[in-house]
Amino acid sequence: MYRDTESRFRHRRREGEIVTALRAATIEDVARRAGVSRAAVSKVIRNAYGVSPAMRERVNAAIEALDYRPRVAARAMRGSSFTIGIELPHIGNPFFTKIVAGATAALTGTEYQLIIAPADVDGEEGVRAIGALADRQVDGIIAISPLVAPEWLERLAARVPVVMLGRHDRSVAYDTVTGDDAEGTRLVMEHLLGLGHRRIVHLTRSEEVTRPGSGNPHAIRLERYLAHMHDAGLDDCIRVVRTGLDEESARLDTRALLDAETPTAIFVGNDELALGTLRALNDHGLSPAEVSVVGYDDVDIASYPAISLTTVNQSGEAMGERAVRLLLERIQGRTEPTHFSVEPTLKVRGSTQPVPPEPAP
Amino acid sequence: MYRDTESRFRHRRREGEIVTALRAATIEDVARRAGVSRAAVSKVIRNAYGVSPAMRERVNAAIEALDYRPRVAARAMRGSSFTIGIELPHIGNPFFTKIVAGATAALTGTEYQLIIAPADVDGEEGVRAIGALADRQVDGIIAISPLVAPEWLERLAARVPVVMLGRHDRSVAYDTVTGDDAEGTRLVMEHLLGLGHRRIVHLTRSEEVTRPGSGNPHAIRLERYLAHMHDAGLDDCIRVVRTGLDEESARLDTRALLDAETPTAIFVGNDELALGTLRALNDHGLSPAEVSVVGYDDVDIASYPAISLTTVNQSGEAMGERAVRLLLERIQGRTEPTHFSVEPTLKVRGSTQPVPPEPAP
DNA sequence: GTTCCTGCATAGATCGATCTACGACACCCG
DNA sequence: CGGGTGTCGTAGATCGATCTATGCAGGAAC
Numbered sequence: 001m002y003r004d005t006e007s008r009f010r011h012r013r014r015e016g017e018i019v020t021a022l023r024a025a026t027i028e029d030v031a032r033r034a035g036v037s038r039a040a041v042s043k044v045i046r047n048a049y050g051v052s053p054a055m056r057e058r059v060n061a062a063i064e065a066l067d068y069r070p071r072v073a074a075r076a077m078r079g080s081s082f083t084i085g086i087e088l089p090h091i092g093n094p095f096f097t098k099i100v101a102g103a104t105a106a107l108t109g110t111e112y113q114l115i116i117a118p119a120d121v122d123g124e125e126g127v128r129a130i131g132a133l134a135d136r137q138v139d140g141i142i143a144i145s146p147l148v149a150p151e152w153l154e155r156l157a158a159r160v161p162v163v164m165l166g167r168h169d170r171s172v173a174y175d176t177v178t179g180d181d182a183e184g185t186r187l188v189m190e191h192l193l194g195l196g197h198r199r200i201v202h203l204t205r206s207e208e209v210t211r212p213g214s215g216n217p218h219a220i221r222l223e224r225y226l227a228h229m230h231d232a233g234l235d236d237c238i239r240v241v242r243t244g245l246d247e248e249s250a251r252l253d254t255r256a257l258l259d260a261e262t263p264t265a266i267f268v269g270n271d272e273l274a275l276g277t278l279r280a281l282n283d284h285g286l287s288p289a290e291v292s293v294v295g296y297d298d299v300d301i302a303s304y305p306a307i308s309l310t311t312v313n314q315s316g317e318a319m320g321e322r323a324v325r326l327l328l329e330r331i332q333g334r335t336e337p338t339h340f341s342v343e344p345t346l347k348v349r350g351s352t353q354p355v356p357p358e359p360a361p
Numbered sequence: 362m363y364r365d366t367e368s369r370f371r372h373r374r375r376e377g378e379i380v381t382a383l384r385a386a387t388i389e390d391v392a393r394r395a396g397v398s399r400a401a402v403s404k405v406i407r408n409a410y411g412v413s414p415a416m417r418e419r420v421n422a423a424i425e426a427l428d429y430r431p432r433v434a435a436r437a438m439r440g441s442s443f444t445i446g447i448e449l450p451h452i453g454n455p456f457f458t459k460i461v462a463g464a465t466a467a468l469t470g471t472e473y474q475l476i477i478a479p480a481d482v483d484g485e486e487g488v489r490a491i492g493a494l495a496d497r498q499v500d501g502i503i504a505i506s507p508l509v510a511p512e513w514l515e516r517l518a519a520r521v522p523v524v525m526l527g528r529h530d531r532s533v534a535y536d537t538v539t540g541d542d543a544e545g546t547r548l549v550m551e552h553l554l555g556l557g558h559r560r561i562v563h564l565t566r567s568e569e570v571t572r573p574g575s576g577n578p579h580a581i582r583l584e585r586y587l588a589h590m591h592d593a594g595l596d597d598c599i600r601v602v603r604t605g606l607d608e609e610s611a612r613l614d615t616r617a618l619l620d621a622e623t624p625t626a627i628f629v630g631n632d633e634l635a636l637g638t639l640r641a642l643n644d645h646g647l648s649p650a651e652v653s654v655v656g657y658d659d660v661d662i663a664s665y666p667a668i669s670l671t672t673v674n675q676s677g678e679a680m681g682e683r684a685v686r687l688l689l690e691r692i693q694g695r696t697e698p699t700h701f702s703v704e705p706t707l708k709v710r711g712s713t714q715p716v717p718p719e720p721a722p
Numbered sequence: 723g724t725t726c727c728t729g730c731a732t733a734g735a736t737c738g739a740t741c742t743a744c745g746a747c748a749c750c751c752g
Numbered sequence: 753c754g755g756g757t758g759t760c761g762t763a764g765a766t767c768g769a770t771c772t773a774t775g776c777a778g779g780a781a782c
Contacts, residue, residue: 024520026737026738026739027739028738028739036761036762037763038738038740038763039741039761039762039763039764040760040762042739042741043740043761045739046740048741049759050759050760050761051761052760052761069492069495069496070496070738070739071496071498071737071739072434072497072498072739073433073434073437073438073497073498073738073739074737074738074739074767075738075740076739077438077737077738077739077767077769078739078740078741078766078767079741079767081434081497083497085476091461091462091465091477092455092458092459092462092661094453094455097453098453100452100479101452101479101481104452104479104481113490113493113497114478114479115446115476115477115478115497116452116476116478116479117475117476117477118462118465118477120462129474131430132474134430135430135431135432136433136434136442136476137432137433247661275662279665279666282666282667300453300608301636301662304668305640306643306667307665307667307668387767387768387769388768388770389768389769397731397732398733399733399768399769399770400731400732400733400734400770400771401730403769403770403771404731404770406769409770409771410729411730411731413729413730416730416731433769434768434769435737435768436768436769436770437737438739438767438768438769438770439737439768439769439770439771440737440769440770440771723782724781725780725781726782727778727779727781728778728779728780729776730775730777731774731776732773732774732775732776733775734771734772734773734774735772735773736769736770736771736772737768737769738767739766740765741765741766742763742764742765742766743762743764744761744762744763745760745761745762745763746761746762747758747759747760747761748759748760749757749758749759750755750756750757750758751754751756751757752753752754752755
């Protein structure tokens with residue numbers, strides 16, 4: 001007999017020998033031990049209606065004794081997996097981990113578990129990770145502004161609740177949680193212009209990421225940078241430099257920039273990249289008095305005294321927490337779309353200084 | 362009729378109204394469209410034996426046309442979920458994200474997806490997260506030295522392949538990937554002693570985390586610190602300070618320490634905590650020339666010029682990559698336990714300086 | 723012509739939960 | 753006593769894959 005249905009021992013054949021291992025208890029085992037039906041056990045687990053106190057107690061005792069835990073896969077076959085998935089484009093970015101911290105906090109005390117699918121590469125990877133979450137039947141998906149067409153998202157959102165973080169389009173199919181990137185960029189540009197800066201470079205992600213109309217935060221920041229420069233009559237000073245998604249690429253691309261020219265200020269797409277820029281300035285022996293730097297996100301290290309990076313704060317914890325709340329509401333049955341925006345504030349620190357006097361030629 | 366089995370439309374009742382949504386395709390739909398059996402489609406998906414080229418083509422066309430994707434939950438019911446789970450004690454720690462990066466890299470090109478279960482709190486949370494992964498039928502679990510009894514792990518490892526990161530016990534049930542913490546600590550202590558330091562404080566995690574015999578890296582580092590101090594005849598100078606698991610608690614606890622006394626060096630349990638210590642020194646107006654600091658892990662920011670933290674490097678990427686490899690081997694059928702150790706190197710930077718001359722009293 | 727392969731395809735059981743529909747029983751009421 | 757109402761519990765279908773066992777051709781060997 002290959003499988004003994006009455007005992008909890010599983011016999012596996014592996015390379016000729018027979019391995020006997022204690023099989024994990026199923027709802028069937030619990031039911032048998034408690035002398036009730038599977039359905040009864042299921043009711044107890046789910047706190048459903050129609051269970052006498054006496055039965056509840058017997059079943060709970062059996063669950064305890066057998067160390068029973070429901071298989072999520074089996075539950076997912078008939079409904080929910082009690083899992084919320086979040087896609088992270090780059091796990092090394094401390095701002096994203098703040099979002100995760102907020103999401104985790106919002107889920108403690110609920111029966112849901114958060115799982116993270118890391119993408120970690122530009123482009124298609126984000127879509128792959130989101131797809132992997134969907135394949136795993138998660139009950140809700142949080143995604144951080146991936147490079148994907150709205151139609152694709154709408155189809156996804158028709159099957160599972162979706163919250164997009166940082167995406168500025170307004171779909172009826174999914175909810176969004178965003179920072180006000182236009183306002184954040186306004187704060188940055190007014191600050192820099194107020195300090196007398198004119199030759200302000202914007203260091204941002206690839207053209208693909210900042211494609212106009214994509215609703216990506218970096219696209220908005222770029223667009224507003226261009227608008228503010230134009231409004232200030234500084235069309236001639238506009239300079240956009242592209243880079244990758246981590247600190248090291250920002251360092252290299254800033255170095256290349258500095259080899260060619262020396263602006264008075266660099267507005268960088270986010271703090272992680274800004275750290276690379278600061279390194280490059282250091283490599284070139286330039287101080288904030290010579291070249292000011294502004295980041296975006298206000299990651300923890302930005303306030304570190306030796307770094308002291310001027311940046312835009314948009315509470316990542318609040319965003320993660322809100323995203324989870326919106327998902328839970330959707331799971332409860334809400335159908336009207338919700339779009340939540342976080343108000344940014346500028347944290348002025350030592351990395352921005354008044355523009356230095358132009359050296360005599 | 363509640364459910365129309367012939368069409369791909371699903372009718373849901375929600376608050377009285379009937380919502381009609383396009384149901385995601387199943388293997389059944391694909392089989393019907395291609396005019397073959399479910400089993401045939403399954404074979405094509407799994408690249409199994411016994412499929413004619415003609416059928417493969419028809420099935421693939423149907424899969425394409427219906428945008429079919431296998432439900433992982435259904436697959437998990439009968440075997441594997443093609444998912445590797447990793448438990449992270451604290452997602453804010455950049456060393457852990459390096460491990461994830463290594464693991465992700467090792468999985469690209471395979472059919473496995475990595476998911477992360479964040480724990481983010483001391484104590485029982487890690488066990489909860491690991492349990493959540495097990496409930497989700499992952500095919501392998503990577504866990505970062507959680508506070509849990511070996512017996513618990515052995516029982517877990519009997520059901521699913523497990524790799525413990527940083528845990529120094531040697532079980533036959535699970536594999537381990539560790540840094541050589543004894544050697545790392547030796548490098549640190551010899552460096553500090555060589556610089557003339559005597560009053561060396563060790564800032565580490567809670568007593569629970571560093572419980573002797575737990576095999577936790579912090580426990581080893583503490584134990585070796587004590588041994589090296591003793592061997593150097595410095596029993597009187599031994600001073601162990603406890604803190605939490607993030608930068609902020611390290612900052613506060615270091616402040617409290619400095620309010621009471623001023624050592625010449627602080628050996629901190631890891632880099633994240635060391636950053637908090639550096640902040641506290643800054644708060645007290647103390648420079649590396651007055652108080653040296655050593656961390657552990659060599660996170661990216663440690664090499665930042667303005668921070669320049671002396672620390673122990675133990676490639677997190679290599680650890681994550683190796684952990685994944687070990688899991689894949691176990692999934693392939695390996696049964697003999699493997700224990701892999703990464704050799705640490707000391708990165709000497711500006712945060713450690715020769716001991717200052719004792720000020721005249 | 724029978725037997726025996728070999729390659730290709732299918733039927734149907736199976737995994738472990740949930741959930742609907744229904745049955746059994748007790749109680750109350752006119 | 754028939755009939756409603758409520759409570760507690762069970763049988764059995766169901767979700768969507770995988771996988772074993774089996775069947776059916778068609779060709780080769782004898």
